[in-house]
Each structure stands twice: as C-alpha cells, then as structure tokens.
C-alpha cells in the first residue's frame with residue numbers, strides 16, 4: 001500500500017517528498033497559523049479552518065439531527081477560526097442521501113439553533129474575542145443525488161465515463177436550472193436569517209454547479225457548451241442574485257480547480273482531451289467571482305466517487321475500491337501547488353487550502369510555510385477535523401499536535417457515508433463511528449451469507 005509509512009519526524013516527511021521529486025514547504029514555527037485575517041467586514045481569529053464534511057445524519061425533513069449538533073459543538077470548542085458547514089441541499093430531489101441537510105422554511109428553526117449553539121460553544125470556550133466565521137455550503141447533488149437512498153442522477157450533460165454506472169439519467173433543462181436558482185436564493189436568505197456569516201455556492205466535486213462549469217457537451221443551452229461564459233452563467237447569476245436579494249450576506253465559493261475528467265466533460269483541464277491541471281479557466285472564474293463581490297474561495301479538487309485520491313489523498317481506499325494510482329503525497333502536493341497558482345494571482349482574496357489531513361501531525365508545519373509564502377491564506381482540514389477537532393486549541397497551547405489523535409487517512413469516514421451511514425472518525429471517535437463501521441461490515445457479512 002502506498003504511503004503507509006508513519007513519519008516520525010518532519011525530516012522523514014521531507015525526505016519522502018524529496019524521493020518523489022516534490023518540493024514541500026515546511027517550517028518549525030507555526031505562528032502564521034495563529035494570525036487573524038479579515039474576511040469581508042469580519043476578522044477571523046486564526047487561519048485554521050474546518051472543511052465542509054457531510055455527516056449523513058439529518059432528520060428526514062433535512063433538519064440537523066443530534067449528531068450534527070454534537071459535531072459542530074466539537075468543532076466550535078476546538079478553536080478553528082472558520083467552520084465551513086457541510087453541504088445542505090436547496091431542493092429535495094437534489095439531496096445526496098435521505099439524511100443530507102436540507103434548508104427550507106420547515107427546517108429553518110433547527111438551523112438557527114445549530115448556529116446559536118455553535119456560537120455559544122465557541123464563546124464559552126474562548127470568550128467573545130474569538131468569533132469563528134461560519135459558512136453554510138448550499139448545493140444540488142446533480143449526478144450524485146440519492147434523495148431516497150438510490151441513485152437519481154440529474155445532470156447538466158451526459159458523461160460516458162461515469163453514466164454507465166447508472167440506470168436512468170435525467171438531463172436537466174434550462175427551465176429547471178432557472179427555477180433552481182430561486183431555491184438557492186431562498187436558502188441563502190434563510191441561512192442569513194439563521195445567523196451564518198456567509199453562504200457557499202458549492203461548485204466542486206462533480207456536483208451540479210461544478211458539473212455545469214465543465215459542461216462543454218451541453219447543447220443548445222444558456223448554461224453550457226464551448227463557451228466559458230455560458231458554462232459559468234449559472235454560478236455568476238446566482239452570485240449576483242444573492243448579492244441583490246440578500247443584502248449584507250457575503251458569498252463564498254468552494255471551487256474544484258481540477259476534476260481529473262477530460263474535456264468536454266471536465267473543468268480545469270486542457271482542451272486537448274488530456275487529464276492534467278490547467279488553471280486557465282479556474283482563474284477566469286475566480287476573477288469573475290471577485291468582480292461580483294465573492295469574499296472567500298475554498299480551493300479543492302476531484303470527484304469523490306470517481307477519483308477520490310485526487311481530492312482526499314489516503315493510505316487505504318474505501319473497501320472494494322482500487323488502490324490510488326499515485327502516491328498520496330503527490331495528491332497533497334498537487335492541491336498545494338494549484339491553490340498557490342490561484343492565490344498568487346488574487347492576493348487580496350482569502351483562499352482556503354485543502355488536502356492537509358494526510359500529513360498527520362506535520363500538517364501545521366507545512367501549512368504555516370505555505371501561508372508564509374503567500375501561497376494560501378487559510379488552511380482547512382476535513383477528515384482531520386473528524387479525528388481531532390481540538391487540533392487548533394492544541395496548536396494555540398502547545399504549538400504542536402498529538403500524533404495519537406491525528407487522522408490516519410484510512411477512508412473509514414468515506415466508507416460510512418458511501419454506504420448511507422452517519423459519517424465520522426472510526427478510529428478516534430470510535431464509540432459512535434467505530435460501532436457504525438463494525439455494523440456496516442457485519443451486515444455485509446450477513447448479506448454474503
């Protein structure tokens with residue numbers, strides 16, 4: 001298995017990078033992570049973020065359930081300066097699973113309470129001067145929708161590389177997309193009233209808004225085809241509408257800079273059909289977003305069920321999946337490099353970096369060096385936060401992380417949600433999620449007889 005080594009020191013990690021021919025920034029002093037940063041009108045207390053991580057544990061109506069309250073409570077007392085709340089659907093048919101969050105009039109009160117309790121927890125732990133920035137990610141899961149637990153793919157354009165996995169694929173027409181914008185705007189309005197500091201229009205990981213950005217094969221549509229203006233129209237109109245209809249609500253975007261899918265189905269790839277990162281279009285999209293008032297960008301990559309190693313480098317795949325075709329550090333390095341390629345071009349826009357969990361207890365030293373070089377503004381962890389939500393607090397208090405608490409990139413959390421179970425760390429949050437994992441495997445064994 002690739003990358004299974006447990007580095008005992010930063011030197012060992014850097015030696016592995018060197019062996020692969022990769023330059024990995026690294027510095028012993030992690031101070032840059034603890035500096036405040038303005039986002040829009042607000043100031044976040046540090047550069048440590050938690051990425052959006054779906055928990056698959058909502059109530060049937062889409063309201064956050066008890067495990068979601070627990071999750072955000074843990075995140076808040078852990079000290080992160082920015083908490084990016086997981087994907088919440090804006091329409092029932094676009095839910096990724098029957099227990100994905102769904103923000104609408106009927107669930108608004110529970111979302112408000114979630115914000116309130118998250119804020120109270122941060123306040124209780126660190127005092128009023130520590131006010132984390134709370135972003136809610138809004139989405140339509142598009143091709144990966146499973147509102148009743150079975151695939152119900154709704155797509156911007158057919159993609160022969162992926163669609164053969166599904167039985168029926170619905171092509172969404174322009175009228176549907178126009179109507180969908182109304183639901184995004186309504187959800188943004190509710191999120192604002194619920195007390196979130198910003199909303200994110202999720203444009204990553206193969207979900208609908210991201211798929212539209214690469215929908216070169218979409219024909220006779222205002223929202224797709226050869227032209228980037230058409231492919232990005234849905235997103236840009238939405239940013240404009242939220243600006244106009246939800247005054248005072250900052251807009252963020254989580255953007256896949258590269259999806260590992262060839263043109264005319266992929267975004268952030270060359271037009272010659274090769275599968276490589278090409279930042280030309282992501283940079284144009286970022287520039288447009290800035291012109292339209294977007295205050296924050298979260299840079300990511302890959303399509304989880306198609307090429308998971310691209311966006312969340314791991315040591316062990318989800319049971320039954322193929323081994324990754326590249327060393328995990330190659331994936332980490334690509335994410336850092338691509339993000340730097342954007343941040344350098346837009347130094348005034350706070351960009352959040354992704355891909356750090358695999359570095360275990362050494363991610364702060366790498367992250368601090370990347371920030372010090374001006375190659376990113378904020379560094380987020382996803383799986384790492386499921387495992388070790390208090391990492392920022394430990395960094396504030398000790399300047400280092402506890403190696404016994406870090407994410408080991410075992411893909412257990414991914415496997416849980418892939419199978420429709422609540423997601424969390426099966427190793428470090430064992431009582432709840434280790435149990436879920438054991439039950440999942442027991443039920444598999446039973447099915448096999």
Ligand SMILES: Cc1cc2nc3c(=O)[nH]c(=O)nc-3n(C[C@H](O)[C@H](O)[C@H](O)COP(=O)(O)O)c2cc1C
Nearest residue numbers: 051052053054086087312355357381382383413423
């Ligand atoms: C269980 C699980 C759920 C996730 N849910 C979301 C989500 O709701 N929205 C999103 O943009 N990314 C989601 N991601 C991706 C993470 O935000 C993150 O980009 C990825 O895990 C890589 O970061 P890491 O290496 O720090 O884990 C999810 C990842 C996992 C493993």
